[in-house]
Amino acid sequence: MPDYSVQRRLAADILGVGESRIWISPDPEHEEEISQAITRRDVEKLIAKGLIKVKPAKGNSHTRWLERRRARREGKRRGHGKRKGTAGARIEEREVWIGRIRKIRRMLKWLRDHNAIDKRTYRKLYTMAKGGAFKTASEVKQYLKQLGLLKGVS
Missing domain, CATH: 1.10.1650.10 (50s Ribosomal Protein L19e, Chain O, domain 1)
Structure with a gap:
């Protein structure tokens, strides 16, 4: 040719x-x-x-991509060998913060609604949480127990 x-x-x-x-x-x-x-x-x-x-353009198989995506959702293909970048690069700081603050706020709301804390304490703890005073919901509980602000709910 x-x-x-x-x-x-x-x-x-x-x-x-x-x-x-x-x-x-x-x-x-x-x-x-x-x-x-x-x-x-x-x-x-x-x-x-x-x-x-x-010639017509060749595309990538979407089916294989979907299969890999489903596997990842089940926790497959997520091992150390697949990771590139730090933990902070894989999960954004903001996403971590959102998950943490939502859990804390949900717990504070529950405590307020079940009369375990009064509204003033709720507001104080809410602003403290917003300021980053607590890393976890259990830290909030520990803080409440130390100051004796919990009313009969554990």
Whole structure:
């Protein structure tokens, strides 16, 4: 098979695709005609004749991606060998904060609604939590027990 690298390059430029996506007719009858096409106009004529075409783009299998995603949700493919980056890079600091503060606020709300703490204490603890005074909900409980602010609920 003759070397059509010039024609391939010109066709790729004209059609706006990569050289690997250019199909050139392997028919020996047109071999001479294709070989002599060295200008853009010549190549455009070959494209119009159908001797040069664009191959369809190849995509990635979405099914395999879905399978891997499902496996990750089940905890597979998450081992040390798959990890690139620090723990902070894998889970954003903000996401960690949101998870922590929601749990603390949920507990404070429960304590207030069940009359374990009064509204003033609730508001004080709420602002303390917002300021980052507590890392976990158990720290809040410990703080309440130390100051004796809990009313009969453990």
